[in-house]
Amino acid sequence: MLERYFKYPRVLHRLRGGGLGDELDCIATHLFESGYQRTSAKIYLGRLGRFGGVVSRAKPITQALIDGFVAGCPTKTSRVAARTAIALARRIVPHRFEIGRHEPHPHEALLTGYSSYLREVRGLAVKTREGQMLLARRLLAWWERHHASEPLSAMTGIHVLALTGHLMGLSSMDNTRAATGSYMRRFLRFLHWANLNDLDLARFVPRTPCYRLAHLPRQLGWEDIRKAIDAIDPATPTGSRDRAILLLLATTGIRNKELRSLVLEDIRWRDAQVRIRRTKARRDRSVPLTQEAGEALADYVLRARPDCRSRRVFLVHLPPVRPIDCSTNISRIVRSALQRAGIVLNGPIGAHLIRHSLATHLVNRRRPINEIADLLGHRSIDTTAIYVKVAVSQLAEVALPFPGDA
Numbered sequence: 001m002l003e004r005y006f007k008y009p010r011v012l013h014r015l016r017g018g019g020l021g022d023e024l025d026c027i028a029t030h031l032f033e034s035g036y037q038r039t040s041a042k043i044y045l046g047r048l049g050r051f052g053g054v055v056s057r058a059k060p061i062t063q064a065l066i067d068g069f070v071a072g073c074p075t076k077t078s079r080v081a082a083r084t085a086i087a088l089a090r091r092i093v094p095h096r097f098e099i100g101r102h103e104p105h106p107h108e109a110l111l112t113g114y115s116s117y118l119r120e121v122r123g124l125a126v127k128t129r130e131g132q133m134l135l136a137r138r139l140l141a142w143w144e145r146h147h148a149s150e151p152l153s154a155m156t157g158i159h160v161l162a163l164t165g166h167l168m169g170l171s172s173m174d175n176t177r178a179a180t181g182s183y184m185r186r187f188l189r190f191l192h193w194a195n196l197n198d199l200d201l202a203r204f205v206p207r208t209p210c211y212r213l214a215h216l217p218r219q220l221g222w223e224d225i226r227k228a229i230d231a232i233d234p235a236t237p238t239g240s241r242d243r244a245i246l247l248l249l250a251t252t253g254i255r256n257k258e259l260r261s262l263v264l265e266d267i268r269w270r271d272a273q274v275r276i277r278r279t280k281a282r283r284d285r286s287v288p289l290t291q292e293a294g295e296a297l298a299d300y301v302l303r304a305r306p307d308c309r310s311r312r313v314f315l316v317h318l319p320p321v322r323p324i325d326c327s328t329n330i331s332r333i334v335r336s337a338l339q340r341a342g343i344v345l346n347g348p349i350g351a352h353l354i355r356h357s358l359a360t361h362l363v364n365r366r367r368p369i370n371e372i373a374d375l376l377g378h379r380s381i382d383t384t385a386i387y388v389k390v391a392v393s394q395l396a397e398v399a400l401p402f403p404g405d406a
Helices: 009-016 023-033 038-052 063-071 076-092 108-121 126-147 157-168 174-193 222-230 237-252 256-261 291-304 327-340 351-364 369-376 381-390 392-398
Strands: 273-276 285-288
Touching: 009 023, 009 038, 023 038, 023 076, 038 076, 063 076, 108 126, 108 174, 126 157, 126 174, 157 174, 222 237, 222 327, 222 351, 237 256, 237 285, 237 291, 237 327, 237 351, 256 327, 256 351, 327 351, 351 369, 369 381
Parallel strands: none
Antiparallel strands: 273 285
16 A cells, blocks of 8 residues: 555665554555545655654554654654654554553453443443443542542442542532432442442432523524524535534434434435434434425535545545544534624533524424424423423413502
């Protein structure tokens, strides 16, 4: 694969004769398949070829070796290129690097068992398990810091109360504290279930009052969403993608993860529908594809979408070309569109803000609440009931007169 970037036999012999050897061909293949520009790929491969001159094939690459090589680069630009090239190599051929081979966690077996418990016994999704495992690591780190010489079987209610005070102090919002308490109770129940502690310590974790319908959902006016969509220039490839994303969010109420998981086969052009799989409610659903959203989506797929082996609909356009896997990418697209339209907001901005705005817009148009629940994919109509609170004009019609009013 190096022949795609270098044609002289002497150069190819020098690159393959270094400490990275034939692994440079693997790296070149990855750069080509990921859509890196030819000039960028040649720069990175050239830097790795130089790095291979100071690397031994028989020994793993250490951080000290990397630091010494980067420090020896003559200019700032060459140092940045060297760091980037080595970071790429670490991702593509990680077995050659000693970096990242950390000592095992003192409770690694326990954490592995807890992860299996969450997956197989509790049936939790991957994203939910990540939050629970993070809390478990924080809990065990606190125990190691304060009671390193004692086993978990020695944990008592007094310890749990002190631990609760520490973990609750890490957050300032009631929702986060309520989730922290719930995660703590689940882990402590696991300790009792796995016979690692004879006490039911979960009962010592206090509950944080958190009322689901106490606050109004954040929302945007429908004219602001329309202004943000119109501010996107569809003539550029990224503009075509961003406009299709905004229109799908604004017309279907699709969640961030659901949007990122869409594949080309999920778009039913003849039926004017989008099939959403692997939803939060763990059931597939179909949502209508409006004409404007369908035209924007077709323009992106046919004209602006980069060539990629992945069947995912929405891709990162900068090399390496790949599916959008990070939720912050979608949030950044929404935030940028609002900023271009001159709409300034405080607090988090992302796909869920558009979802709330769509639900509020439909309530204000007097759409049936069960229809809105079906569109949003809510299993219970009670989840959709919070949007009724924003329909002030409709609530005023059913409000009883205040006693004493003339």
